[in-house]
Amino acid sequence: MDDLIIAGESFSSRLIMGTGGAPSLDVLDQALAASGTELTTVAIRRLDPNARGSVLDVLRKRDIKVLPNTAGCFTAGEAVLTARLAREALGTNWIKVEVISDERTLLPDPIETFDAAERLVADGFVVLPYIGDDPALARRLEQAGCSAVMPLGGPIGSGLGIRNPHSIELIVEAVSVPVVLDAGIGTASDAALAMELGCAAVMLATAVTRAQRPDLMAVAMKQAVEAGRLARLAGRIPRRRYAEASSPMTP
């Protein structure tokens, strides 16, 4: 499969994994390995002196690039500070900007997200913003210097799949930076659909970490992303209202 390229960096996997929701670091480790991911998100939180093991050790052992996020932030100011702390703690200038509007829907706040993205681009970050499925906002974020856009398929953790495939297609048409379908993925067919719609990658966590068998679902997602990418590159046949014979109609 062709490489995913974000901000000049190549990845041979088009599946970006999250680390949330796993019952243990061991289960997470197995799922990440099975998924074949090369880029994985972490959150930034207060250090717990009693915590045993670190998600960073798991990623380091598997040679997976860490993508810190600003999960838990409600304002641009909080997101900018979190990004700077992540850069200091992890030694990366990559940041997934995630600024949510309320805890019930966890939907991204477009105004705060744009503000944070602009400030972080100016501060030298490689910015990947989590956004609603809004083509206009995606284009404005690309113009602001973001290295990718990450529209949601559905609400975080909902497993509802891609609620508005048409908007995702419009985003793919609207921007030239990679479009990463983020949030809402419930099962493998959702991930394949994202790739068929033209997304450059899929980001998911809960669909794998909270599956009954995370290791199996991780393989399913890996293969779904690959199948969807190949189908996109192959070019699907047009949908027709009526049958079209594939065998000669003459005797």
Added chain:
Amino acid sequence: MIVMINGASHEVADGTTVAQAVRTLTTATTGVAVAVNDEVVTRSSWETTALSDRDRVEVLTAVQGG
């Protein structure tokens, strides 16, 4: 003087540094970042940055999420 470290108040000696505040929680120096009153204090400045009364120190690291 009193400082807040990750939301808990601590009585510390005058002249206590950021490095000393971090060591109350962890001996790790990598994978950790510090903000004092919402401003990042880079690792190279931990030893030389003295805290003031009522400072809010946040010691953060990467956790599972997203």
